[in-house]
Amino acid sequence: xxxxxxxxxxxxxxxxxxxxxxxxxxxxxxxxxxxxxxxxxxxxxxxxxxxxxxxxxxxxxxxxxxxxxxxxxxxxxxxxxxxxxxxxxxxxxxxxxxxxxxxxxxxxxxxxxxxxx
Amino acid sequence: xxxxxxxxxxxxxxxxxxxxxxxxxxxxxxxxxxxxxxxxxxxxxxxxxxxxxxxxxxxxxxxxxxxxxxxxxxxxxxxxxxxxxxxxxxxxxxxxxxxxxxxxxxxxxxxxxxxxxxxxxxx
Numbered sequence: 001x002x003x004x005x006x007x008x009x010x011x012x013x014x015x016x017x018x019x020x021x022x023x024x025x026x027x028x029x030x031x032x033x034x035x036x037x038x039x040x041x042x043x044x045x046x047x048x049x050x051x052x053x054x055x056x057x058x059x060x061x062x063x064x065x066x067x068x069x070x071x072x073x074x075x076x077x078x079x080x081x082x083x084x085x086x087x088x089x090x091x092x093x094x095x096x097x098x099x100x101x102x103x104x105x106x107x108x109x110x111x112x113x114x115x116x117x
Numbered sequence: 118x119x120x121x122x123x124x125x126x127x128x129x130x131x132x133x134x135x136x137x138x139x140x141x142x143x144x145x146x147x148x149x150x151x152x153x154x155x156x157x158x159x160x161x162x163x164x165x166x167x168x169x170x171x172x173x174x175x176x177x178x179x180x181x182x183x184x185x186x187x188x189x190x191x192x193x194x195x196x197x198x199x200x201x202x203x204x205x206x207x208x209x210x211x212x213x214x215x216x217x218x219x220x221x222x223x224x225x226x227x228x229x230x231x232x233x234x235x236x237x238x239x240x
Contacts, residue, residue, distance in 0.1 A: 038225070040225075040226035040227075042162075042227075044162075048232075049212055049230035049231060049232055049233055050154075050162065050212075050227075050230055051230070052226060052227065052228050055217065055225075055226045055228075061228070091161075093161065093162055095162075095226060097224065097225045097226055100223040100224045100225060101223070103176055103223075103224075105164055105176075105178050105179070106152075106164040106167075106224065107164065108161060108162040108163070108164065109161070110161050111161045111162075
């Protein structure tokens with residue numbers, strides 16, 4: 001199975017400052033046939049289900065504020081919140097779906113908790 | 118609007134069984150693959166199972182293979198998860214989630230999630 005490792009486990013950022021979350025996969029999730037990275041990001045606020053933010057590593061879901069952006073390729077990915085707002089306090093998860101081609105289990109990172117400093 | 122509503126959770130003894138349901142509305146249910154994802158108390162997300170849009174193929178996490186069965190009734194717009202031989206480590210909130218791709222052989226990411234139903238396995 002593809003193992004997803006996020007860093008850090010938690011971070012505290014001042015309002016208006018940048019937050020950066022990293023996600024590393026144990027093998028490349030770049031599919032050569034279509035040159036797409038099979039990587040998604042989710043946001044989960046306390047007591048709520050996860051919400052899709054980013055897919056194909058860098059495509060923002062409709063309605064997601066443009067302060068959220070995704071980047072990276074192969075095995076290393078980043079979710080950036082350019083200017084942290086109070087409503088962004090949440091746990092963020094990356095998820096690979098490259099395993100659909102195997103097929104093998106979908107896997108998530110362990111999560112990164114974002115708080116206000 | 119697109120909505121998923123889970124039900125069927127509860128408290129069950131180790132070794133017992135439970136069937137979860139997920140009622141879908143606001144989209145063409147029969148065109149989309151569906152997932153179950155769970156979250157143990159205070160823990161992260163764990164993918165449990167996927168079923169193709171037409172029910173032709175099913176995939177499971179190793180942790181539930183042989184004990185859980187995913188199924189769907191497209192005439193009722195409902196997804197199911199039959200859970201047998203339950204263990205304490207199956208205690209979690211169970212979410213159903215819609216796959217993003219219509220009429221697809223593959224599974225990808227989840228673009229709509231239900232609010233979840235809680236399963237507690239305890240004597």
